[in-house]
Amino acid sequence: MNDRLFHFVGGGEGQFSIEEMRAVCGESLPLASKLYVGLGLPSWPGTFSLRGVVSHERYVTRAERSSLVLAQEAIGRKEATWGAFIPLKKSAAWWALTQDERRQIFEEDSAHIRIGMKALPRIARRLHHCRDLEEPAPFDFLTWFDFRAEDTSVFDDLLAELRATEEWKYVEREVDVRVVRSGGG
Amino acid sequence: MNDRLFHFVGGGEGQFSIEEMRAVCGESLPLASKLYVGLGLPSWPGTFSLRGVVSHERYVTRAERSSLVLAQEAIGRKEATWGAFIPLKKSAAWWALTQDERRQIFEEDSAHIRIGMKALPRIARRLHHCRDLEEPAPFDFLTWFDFRAEDTSVFDDLLAELRATEEWKYVEREVDVRVVRSGGG
Numbered sequence: 001m002n003d004r005l006f007h008f009v010g011g012g013e014g015q016f017s018i019e020e021m022r023a024v025c026g027e028s029l030p031l032a033s034k035l036y037v038g039l040g041l042p043s044w045p046g047t048f049s050l051r052g053v054v055s056h057e058r059y060v061t062r063a064e065r066s067s068l069v070l071a072q073e074a075i076g077r078k079e080a081t082w083g084a085f086i087p088l089k090k091s092a093a094w095w096a097l098t099q100d101e102r103r104q105i106f107e108e109d110s111a112h113i114r115i116g117m118k119a120l121p122r123i124a125r126r127l128h129h130c131r132d133l134e135e136p137a138p139f140d141f142l143t144w145f146d147f148r149a150e151d152t153s154v155f156d157d158l159l160a161e162l163r164a165t166e167e168w169k170y171v172e173r174e175v176d177v178r179v180v181r182s183g184g185g
Numbered sequence: 186m187n188d189r190l191f192h193f194v195g196g197g198e199g200q201f202s203i204e205e206m207r208a209v210c211g212e213s214l215p216l217a218s219k220l221y222v223g224l225g226l227p228s229w230p231g232t233f234s235l236r237g238v239v240s241h242e243r244y245v246t247r248a249e250r251s252s253l254v255l256a257q258e259a260i261g262r263k264e265a266t267w268g269a270f271i272p273l274k275k276s277a278a279w280w281a282l283t284q285d286e287r288r289q290i291f292e293e294d295s296a297h298i299r300i301g302m303k304a305l306p307r308i309a310r311r312l313h314h315c316r317d318l319e320e321p322a323p324f325d326f327l328t329w330f331d332f333r334a335e336d337t338s339v340f341d342d343l344l345a346e347l348r349a350t351e352e353w354k355y356v357e358r359e360v361d362v363r364v365v366r367s368g369g370g
Contacts, residue, residue, distance in 0.1 A: 002321045053317040058243070061285040099288070100246040132238040132317045136187045 001040070004054040006128050008085055008142055009036040009046035016083055016179035024163070026089065026173030035085060035179050037144065050087060052128025052142040059106045064113050071120035080124060080146035084155065085177040087139035094170035095131075110165035119158040122151040139173065186225070189239040191313050193270055193327055194221040194231035201268055201364035209348070211274065211358030220270060220364050222329065235272060237313025237327040244291045249298050256305035265309060265331040269340065270362040272324035279355035280316075295350035304343040307336040324358065 010018065010032030018035055021028065030047035041049070060068065073080075094102070106112050116125070126144045130137035147155050159176070162168060195203065195217030203220055206213065215232035226234070245253065258265075279287070291297050301310070311329045315322035332340050344361075347353060 002317075002319055004317075005319055051319065053319075055317050056280045058284060060283055062283045065283050095241045098245055098247045098250050099243060099284075103284070129317050132187075132189075132240050132314050133319050134187055134190055134236065134238075135319065 002053055003039070005039065005051055006054065006126075006142070006144075007036070007038055007041050008050045008052075008087075008144070009042055009044075010034070010048045010177075011036065011044055011046035013042065013044050015182055017182050018177060018179050020176075020178040022176050024174040024176050025171055026175075029087075029175050029177070034182070035177065037085070050130070050137070050139065050142055051133070052130035052137070052139075053133070054126065055129045059103050060113065064107075067117065068113070068120070071117060073121040073124045075124045075126045075144065075146055077124065077146065079148050081181040082149050082152060083144070083146045083179045083181065085179065086143045086145070086159075087173075087175055088141045088143065088171055089139045089173035090141075090170045091172045105167050105170070110162075110167035112162065112165065112167055115158065115161045115165075119154055122154050123147045123158060187238055188224070190224065190236055191239065191311075191327070191329075192221065192223055192226050193235045193237075193272075193329070194227055194229075195219070195233045195362075196221065196227075196229055196231040198227065198229050200367055202367050203362060203364050205361075205363040207361050209359040209361050210356055211360075214272075214360050214362070219367070220362065222270070235315070235322070235324065235327055236318070237315035237322070237324075238318070239311065240314045244288050245298065249292075252302065253298070253305070256302060258306040258309045260309045260311045260329065260331055262309065262331065264333050266366040267334050267337060267340075268329070268331045268364045268366065270364065271328045271330070271344075272358075272360055273326045273328065273356055274324045274358035275326075275355045276357045290352050290355070295347075295352035297347065297350065297352055300343065300346045300350075304339055307339050308332045308343060 010029065012034055014034035014036030016035040018032055021031060032047045036042045124146050128142040130142060131140045197219055199219035199221030201220040203217055206216060217232045221227045309331050313327040315327060316325045
């Protein structure tokens with residue numbers, strides 16, 4: 001298996017308890033009580049099983065990356081026991097745009113990176129791509145975040161701001177799955 | 186299977202006879218007499234079996250795409266009985282660049298699109314991505330070309346010009362497989 005391939009499996013087992021699950025746009029996912037997140041596929045069957053690959057960045061410039069690298073934290077900090085798993089699918093119209101048009105909407109019009117920066121270092125994020133896997137996938141991206149319980153409102157504000165952007169007009173399916181690390185605070 | 190996933194399998198069967206196979210850079214591929222190209226995996230085992238997904242463009246601007254769309258032909262013209270299968274792997278240094286840096290090298294420094302335009306409509310091309318598949322792949326891209334026998338020199342000039350660019354300094358493996366459609370001229 002590709003060593004950048006992560007699995008997200010909902011079911012009765014996993015490192016995270018699912019607290020809330022709702023469709024923001026389009027169809028939701030089958031309900032589950034636990035979420036497994038990891039590089040290998042677990043041995044149990046899930047009510048849903050999604051996977052995606054961590055890849056190179058598609059829009060970030062050198063200047064932006066320099067700022068991001070200074071500010072961001074990696075997923076998995078001990079105290080970041082709250083998480084959010086948000087799979088997203090963008091429309092055919094998005095994928096028919098050219099690179100300059102996508103970049104224009106992503107950052108110049110929607111300030112995706114600038115909005116995200118405001119939540120750093122409190123919110124950690126990892127992006128997984130699933131549009132170009134061998135098997136067809138129901139989402140284009142799987143986004144995975146973690147943060148401390150007290151930073152939940154920072155995270156909610158971040159999502160609200162992103163969902164109001166021009167870029168989000170191209171999102172045709174989005175599910176918001178909130179989790180807490182099992183045994184964590 | 187993803188309906189944009191193409192297979193390239195070398196062996197004793199396939200629609201194309203392999204005329205020549207050589208490593209331009211890095212390791213070659215196992216020898217084979219025929220090349221199968223198609224959406225499904227063939228029933229026979231190959232000496233090599235590669236696959237990649239047709240995806241959205243990563244660097245082309247709207248203005249460039251408009252020019253390309255006007256000039257280019259699709260793979261599979263009846264008279265285009267000669268083909269070239271050229272899998273490529275770029276270095277870790279390439280993938281560590283940001284989008285603006287890759288675009289700068291790809292087009293502003295290397296004129297990849299402008300060089301390619303000169304060979305249109307005689308050379309048709311299809312690009313397949315394999316960096317973000319579930320299974321690890323030995324190449325990042327599989328490129329597939331077809332043209333008429335008399336346009337072989339146009340194709341060779343195109344390759345020579347591309348291989349002399351700044352972008353090609355990041356290519357660490359490249360195999361050049363020339364084929365002729367079986368039963369074709």
